[in-house]
Amino acid sequence: MSKPTERxxxxxxxxxxxGIGWETAKKFRAEGFQVAGTHRGSGVPDGVRGYEVDVRDRAMLRTAIADVAAAFGGLDVLxxxxxxxxxxLLIRLTDEDLQEVMEVNLIGAFTAVGAALLQMGKQRSGEIxxxxxxxxxTGIPGAASYTASKAGLEGLVKSAMWEAGPRGIKINLIAPGPTETDMLAQVSEDNRARLIEGSPLRRIAAPEEIAEAIFKLSSVPYMTGATIAVTGGEGLGF
Ligand SMILES: NC(=O)c1ccc[n+]([C@@H]2O[C@H](COP(=O)([O-])OP(=O)(O)OC[C@H]3O[C@@H](n4cnc5c(N)ncnc54)[C@H](OP(=O)(O)O)[C@@H]3O)[C@@H](O)[C@H]2O)c1
Structure with missing residues (x-):
């Protein structure tokens, strides 16, 4: 596999x-990267190579990551x-919902990290x-499955950094605060007002702002195993 500097x-x-992923793909493209992105039939931004993947299908996700590395000659950022x-609420949470949230948010991340490490290990560099x-x-009343799945990512990163570091690969977490995407559409007007009030910047992030942070954090030297909050200060003070 060729060295990143040669391609x-x-x-x-x-x-x-x-949402955030769409804007992130656009940002990397605008910065001159070759970009691949997954979707489930609805497509990806122009100039991005699309792969139709449901992340609950572990084999499909692994294959897509390997295909990208083969097609482009490497994988620098995942x-x-x-x-x-x-x-x-926990008293109503169904087995099916719990399983889907864990499979998409946490188990899919395990699959992707393993597959990316395999590819990046060959070139002895990479950013995850x-x-x-x-x-x-902070927790969210009525969304324990979500917050627990995201907290699980922290444990994944803490061990993965030890496996990745000696191969020149860094792995970090970005922790956004409320961001204007379809996901936030589930939140009531009252709760939106509370979120804005709880933010020192007094506003909800645009997905482009989170994409910008993701892009910048993907090139910070000597940072691995970190969780970076990009929340407009929400959740970080008293
Ligand atoms: N918005 C916020 O306030 C906020 C705050 C903190 C963290 N986040 C995190 O930011 C990330 C992006 O969220 P967003 O706000 O941009 O939400 P979004 O607009 O709802 O986008 C969610 C993305 O996840 C994909 N996805 C969901 N289930 C999938 C599956 N089974 N297989 C493959 N892809 C699947 C969706 O693909 P489809 O289009 O195919 O469904 C979509 O691309 C999430 O990890 C979310 O937890 C969001």
Whole structure:
């Protein structure tokens, strides 16, 4: 496999069909990367090579990551962004909903990290970023499956950095605060007002702002195993 300096940089975004992932794929493309992104039939931004993948299908996800590395001659950045939340109190949470949230948010990340490490290990370089959520620290009433799945990513990263580091690969978490995407559409007007009030910047993030942070964090030297909050200060003060 060729060294990254000898070819165009390659980024793959898992969950590039809308919201933060869509903007992230666009950002890497605009910065001159070759970009691949996954979707489930709805497509990816122009100029991004699309792979139709449901991350609950572990073999399909592994194959897509290997295919990207083979097609582009390497894999420099992998962003695991796919995620979903189910709003339900613990006394009503169904087995099916719990399983889907864990499979998409946490197990899919395990699969993607393993497959990316395999490819990046060959070139002895790479950046892995997992999209967590600041709410994994604060909690959300009625979304324990979501916050627990995101908290699980922290444990994944803490061990993965030891396996990745000696091979020149870094792995970090980005923890956004409330961001204007379909996911936030589940939140009531009252709760939106509370989120804005709880943010020192007094606003909800645009997905482009989170994409910008993901792009910048993918090139910070000497940072691995870190969780970076991009929340407009929400959840970080008293
Ligand atoms: N919005 C927020 O306030 C916020 C805050 C903190 C963290 N986050 C995190 O940011 C990430 C992106 O969320 P978003 O706000 O951009 O939400 P979104 O617009 O709902 O996008 C979710 C993405 O995940 C993908 N996805 C869901 N289930 C999947 C599956 N089974 N297989 C493959 N892909 C799947 C979706 O693909 P489809 O289009 O095919 O469904 C979509 O690309 C998530 O990990 C989320 O937890 C969001």
């Amino acid at each position: 165009q940089q390659v980024a793959m975004i898992i969950g590039a069909s809308r 962003v695991y962004n796919a995620g979903l939340a189910k709003q339900d 970023l997992l999209v967590s959520s600041e709410s994994s620290k």
